[in-house]
Amino acid sequence: MSSEAKRLVPLEWAGDHLRLLDQTRLPVEEVYLRQTTVQQVWEAIRHLQVRGAPAIGMAAAYGLYLGVRESTAGNFADFWRHVEEQADYLASSRPTAVNLFWALDRVKARVRQEEGQPIEEIKQAVLAEALAIQEEDERVCRAIGENLLTLLQDGTGVLTHCNAGSLATAAYGTATAPFYLAKERGWNLRVYADETRPVLQGSRLTAYELQRAGIDVTLICDNMAATVMAQGRVQAVVVGTDRVAANGDVANKIGTYGVAVLAHAHGIPFYVAAPFSSIDLDTPTGAEIPIEERPAEEITHGLGKQVAPDGIKVYNPSFDVTPARLITAIVTETGIYKPEELAGLRK
Missing domain, CATH: 3.40.50.10470 (Translation initiation factor eif-2b; domain 2)
Structure with a gap:
């Protein structure tokens, strides 16, 4: 098997949830976690189940989507407050890796760009930005x-x-x-x-x-x-x-x-x-x-x-x-x- 095929994937979006490799179980077990809430992502970052500055940033971006996808806000102002609350919560998970804050700021900037669009479309833009961050990171590396x-x-x-x-x-x-x-x-x-x-x-x-x-x-x-x-x-x-x-x-x-x-x-x-x-x-x-x-x-x-x-x-x-x-x-x-x-x- 080639090295390309053998490279491990620490996290990926699986359609309706974040699939995340629990790195605290390595090297004995390769166990993937099903992350469906922002709280689960916060815990995964805090407790080193996902770690490494770029991966933390990617996880935070997906976590922000999980935190706002069920928002019932009827207008942009209320939705923006929800976005800021969830971003601040995720930012509290670990203080040193700047990619955590960079990724959250980037997703928030995307939300600002989408102001005026239907709330459901803005939610999809949040997910799209998280996916883009991960795709770009591979090229960067x-x-x-x-x-x-x-x-x-x-x-x-x-x-x-x-x-x-x-x-x-x-x-x-x-x-x-x-x-x-x-x-x-x-x-x-x-x-x-x-x-x-x-x-x-x-x-x-x-x-x-x-x-x-x-x-x-x-x-x-x-x-x-x-x-x-x-x-x-x-x-x-x-x-x-x-x-x-x-x-x-x-x-x-x-x-x-x-x-x-x-x-x-x-x-x-x-x-x-x-x-x-x-x-x-x-x-x-x-x-x-x-x-x-x-x-x-x-x-x-x-x-x-x-x-x-x-x-x-x-x-x-x-x-x-x-x-x-x-x-x-x-x-x-x-x-x-x-x-x-x-x-x-x-x-």
């Missing part, structure tokens, strides 16, 4: 992969952290896109996947989806990254992102900052794969990016059992911010940018 491939070559060893793969997007992934495209071209990129504690997105998701697609992937513990770099096994680091600030600082899964420091120490380029929608020019620096803190149980009860003493204090930030000075380039669907070039993109 492939373009990111094509751009990243210009920075790599056959036989390159690449380290990645967390999961910015097919499971986090419509297809291909962002950071993993060059891995899929390289396989299509007959290249052999040697991928090293950090396990990514505490929730293990690297071992549960990245290693799973790449192995499933027949890509050369080796799983390592997070604290082995320095060793594989020192041994010359890695010639590039490619990671995804949940938000890029205007100055080029990047928020990504906790541990990314440490990987960037290690890459810098070993003279290895550090690339960030980012859909243009992840660049937040309204956030000046990484210091202004809100960092989500997750439940203590993710650390104290990992690997299916209690692994810390009762009552221990826990600090569990889900993301960290990598300073622009440690980033070689930010690779988007529109091109490859040095971090200091982002401020000029507003024009």
Whole structure:
């Protein structure tokens, strides 16, 4: 079976409901959830059943449709209030990924454009916009992969952290896109996947989806990254992102900052794969990016059992911010940018 056929689909519209892969059940089970209400989508985002910035945005767009499709509003003003209420509710699910807010704002803008049309037609426009966001994301990811491939070559060893793969997007992934495209071209990129504690997105998701697609992937513990770099096994680091600030600082899964420091120490380029929608020019620096803190149980009860003493204090930030000075380039669907070039993109 080809890698194209083996790529997992994290979510899809199934005619009357959102079909969503429960990523908390991977890699042991592939279980798809039937999402019919906005509350179910909020829970899925909040509890990591769907995760990855682009996929979160897509889920939110579909969730907004589910939240308004039964609206009984008789005029646009009442319908608009309902749209805003549902969008605000979905926006409260997770604070860091800018794609969540971008997707909701885009759907709201579409609703505004449809003002004056019958309410039922506006509801269908909401669904159409959600479908368009997902379709565009696949094209965006492939373009990111094509751009990243210009920075790599056959036989390159690449380290990645967390999961910015097919499971986090419509297809291909962002950071993993060059891995899929390289396989299509007959290249052999040697991928090293950090396990990514505490929730293990690297071992549960990245290693799973790449192995499933027949890509050369080796799983390592997070604290082995320095060793594989020192041994010359890695010639590039490619990671995804949940938000890029205007100055080029990047928020990504906790541990990314440490990987960037290690890459810098070993003279290895550090690339960030980012859909243009992840660049937040309204956030000046990484210091202004809100960092989500997750439940203590993710650390104290990992690997299916209690692994810390009762009552221990826990600090569990889900993301960290990598300073622009440690980033070689930010690779988007529109091109490859040095971090200091982002401020000029507003024009």
